[in-house]
Amino acid sequence: MEIQIPEVLPKSEYLKLPPNEREHYVRGILRQTIRRNVDGVTASLLAQRLPFDSRTIEKHLSILTCTNEIYSVKIGNTQLYLPNSIPMHHAKKQTFEIKNREYIAYVLQNRMGEFVFIQEKKKTEFAEEIGGGILIPLSDFEQFVNFISSFNTDIKKGV
Amino acid sequence: MIRSEIRLKCGKALKDPSLFVELKTKKEGNLVKETVFRYPINKTHDGMNQIDGFSVPIGNYPKIAPFLTPDIKSAFDENHYSVNKRLLLIDPSLYFLFMGLKTDKKNCCDLIDEWAPKLPPVVNYIANLKAPREKTDQIIKQIYPLLDVVLIRNLLEYQIKKNASILINPSVPLSSSRMINEQVEKMRDMNKNGRILFDTLLTRFNTQRDLMNMATLSPSMLTSTNIDDIMDAIMQGTPDIIGIRLMNLDEEKPAEIKSLLQFIKNLSGSGKPIFVFNVREFGYVTLCYGASVISTPIAKSPYTTRKKSDAPPKKEGSYYHSLDMIDYSYEKLPEKIREKNYRLPCHCEICDQFDSLLKVEKKHWNYFRKVHFLLLKNMEMQELRKTEVPLSTALEDKFSRSLRTGYIPFLP
Numbered sequence: 001m002e003i004q005i006p007e008v009l010p011k012s013e014y015l016k017l018p019p020n021e022r023e024h025y026v027r028g029i030l031r032q033t034i035r036r037n038v039d040g041v042t043a044s045l046l047a048q049r050l051p052f053d054s055r056t057i058e059k060h061l062s063i064l065t066c067t068n069e070i071y072s073v074k075i076g077n078t079q080l081y082l083p084n085s086i087p088m089h090h091a092k093k094q095t096f097e098i099k100n101r102e103y104i105a106y107v108l109q110n111r112m113g114e115f116v117f118i119q120e121k122k123k124t125e126f127a128e129e130i131g132g133g134i135l136i137p138l139s140d141f142e143q144f145v146n147f148i149s150s151f152n153t154d155i156k157k158g159v
Numbered sequence: 160m161i162r163s164e165i166r167l168k169c170g171k172a173l174k175d176p177s178l179f180v181e182l183k184t185k186k187e188g189n190l191v192k193e194t195v196f197r198y199p200i201n202k203t204h205d206g207m208n209q210i211d212g213f214s215v216p217i218g219n220y221p222k223i224a225p226f227l228t229p230d231i232k233s234a235f236d237e238n239h240y241s242v243n244k245r246l247l248l249i250d251p252s253l254y255f256l257f258m259g260l261k262t263d264k265k266n267c268c269d270l271i272d273e274w275a276p277k278l279p280p281v282v283n284y285i286a287n288l289k290a291p292r293e294k295t296d297q298i299i300k301q302i303y304p305l306l307d308v309v310l311i312r313n314l315l316e317y318q319i320k321k322n323a324s325i326l327i328n329p330s331v332p333l334s335s336s337r338m339i340n341e342q343v344e345k346m347r348d349m350n351k352n353g354r355i356l357f358d359t360l361l362t363r364f365n366t367q368r369d370l371m372n373m374a375t376l377s378p379s380m381l382t383s384t385n386i387d388d389i390m391d392a393i394m395q396g397t398p399d400i401i402g403i404r405l406m407n408l409d410e411e412k413p414a415e416i417k418s419l420l421q422f423i424k425n426l427s428g429s430g431k432p433i434f435v436f437n438v439r440e441f442g443y444v445t446l447c448y449g450a451s452v453i454s455t456p457i458a459k460s461p462y463t464t465r466k467k468s469d470a471p472p473k474k475e476g477s478y479y480h481s482l483d484m485i486d487y488s489y490e491k492l493p494e495k496i497r498e499k500n501y502r503l504p505c506h507c508e509i510c511d512q513f514d515s516l517l518k519v520e521k522k523h524w525n526y527f528r529k530v531h532f533l534l535l536k537n538m539e540m541q542e543l544r545k546t547e548v549p550l551s552t553a554l555e556d557k558f559s560r561s562l563r564t565g566y567i568p569f570l571p
Contacts, residue, residue, distance in 0.1 A: 007351055009308060009352055009355055009356075013307060013308045014308065016308055021360055028362070032358070126360065126362075126364065127360055127361060127362045
């Protein structure tokens with residue numbers, strides 16, 4: 001299976017980066033790679049094509065999965081990783097800022113259906129880090145809004 | 160004529176063609192700020208309104224930064240085109256580490272010492288070597304390995320922190336035909352790595368700033384065997400903008416000029432805006448080959464030539480003649496205008512104020528001629544932007560009335 005990979009730093013160079021930046025770098029490359037391969041990639045294929053060891057790749061794949069930037073589907077014995085961050089309607093993308101955090105909401109479609117994706121981006125001095133993200137099925141979104149609204153009413157009442 | 164408008168990711172727009180000014184010293188920073196503030200005095204003039212940006216070498220930036228702030232006029236007039244409203248480029252081309260004056264080297268080393276502490280001692284060691292051949296070899300052997308991703312990332316971050324309008328990818332100059340392969344290879348690696356770092360570690364800004372790949376080169380490097388490699392190295396990492404910083408352009412060598420212009424034309428085929436740095440009147444020719452922006456040093460030659468005598472440099476610099484389009488030295492200018500009762504041969508605002516050369520005191524000469532240069536360059540750019548004929552026709556007309564007729568054969 002052929003996959004598209006972005007340009008990467010030679011291993012000798014990326015190892016010179018401080019540890020926290022190295023982490024960001026590896027995650028950034030994995031994110032870009034998965035976005036370029038909308039039909040999905042496997043961890044072993046990534047390990048073959050990228051200059052990172054398989055443990056590092058698996059660690060970052062699980063982080064990207066936890067933040068819902070990617071999702072995985074199991075087809076037979078193969079675990080495929082797919083990008084989650086392709087909005088269906090760019091015009092419907094909305095952002096809301098609280099201090100150094102940005103909340104982005106948009107509708108996306110993946111193999112599981114249509115979802116409202118709410119993603120948190122933390123802004124550091126130079127980078128944007130994905131803090132997390134939740135996926136709510138589009139068909140249940142109104143119910144979710146009602147739930148949040150009722151929770152807000154309770155907070156106001158001091159419950 | 161204004162050919163198009165380049166929309167930049169920083170939110171500003173740039174007219175094509177545009178003129179930038181290179182600021183290298185505190186004095187130049189102050190001069191530009193004062194000129195922008197003071198001119199036009201009379202509204203029939205345009206001051207420096209056609210000069211849309213400044214380029215500052217990264218090592219000199221801390222000294223020049225205090226002059227790139229809003230002036231008092233901008234508090235009262237929101238339309239005032241103050242220095243801070245124009246584009247700012249902080250040039251991290253590392254050519255200062257390899258060549259140029261000791262003070263430039265020191266400024267550059269002082270800045271990068273924190274990010275690459277091993278670099279300054281090596282630069283100093285190599286600067287003291289006498290044989291140019293050995294210097295080049297040692298630069299490649301000792302300095303190149305130190306120009307790593309950590310330094311590149313810091314140089315990009317520095318430009319972001321200082322609010323540069325376009326980020327310039329740090330790179331090495333192409334100066335030696337003997338070692339051109341090594342130099343091109345290093346440039347290719349740095350361009351590629353800079354883009355990767357920009358897209359993975361500086362993600363907050365990769366949609367807010369354009370990234371420029373800059374080739375600092377001597378036109379003699381653009382031989383038929385090298386040109387494709389150099390082009391490939393510049394395009395590494397798909398830059399948003401391409402920059403060319405010219406070193407040692409020899410106007411007596413038409414073959415080199417032709418290959419340089421062809422090179423610019425080929426690059427412009429990529430559809431990316433091209434900025435040409437360190438050019439004077441020759442820069443106008445490059446505008447006809449696809450360059451969108453030219454950047455000029457203030458009232459001096461862009462290229463350093465070896466001194467033929469030990470005599471100290473003259474304190475009084477040259478005056479740029481508006482019609483002849485060449486510089487006349489302090490001693491030559493009076494001879495040139497004696498017949499016209501020493502009337503200054505220019506209608507820029509400062510020349511109109513002084514009217515006669517006899518009224519310009521020697522102690523004010525350098526200040527006067529530099530302000531004149533800025534105002535005259537502004538008028539030239541205004542003329543090129545207003546013309547209704549194609550740029551090459553307008554330039555042919557302008558050069559034919561000047562002593563720059565040598566440029567005419569190069570116009571397309």
